[in-house]
Amino acid sequence: MAVAEVAAGRAGNQTERGVAMKIEERASVACPYCGELMELRIDCSEGSQEFQEDCPVCCKSVTISVVLAESGISSVEARPEE
């Protein structure tokens, strides 16, 4: 997964966000603790973002990292909260 590469590509291109992008996208990502899929709703108007989400199965706090591209969600990463 080329997460770092995608993020770097976005960095210099913040002003050219696509107008056709949906406001809210759905994505699912596996919980880093229990492996259960977590259903996420991502606000695409926020751009690439990081937020905390509690796993509905094991109730642990997970850090979600979302990278957005012109056409929508490029990648979603979940990792244990530090």
Ligand SMILES: [Zn+2]
């Ligand atoms: Zn979990």
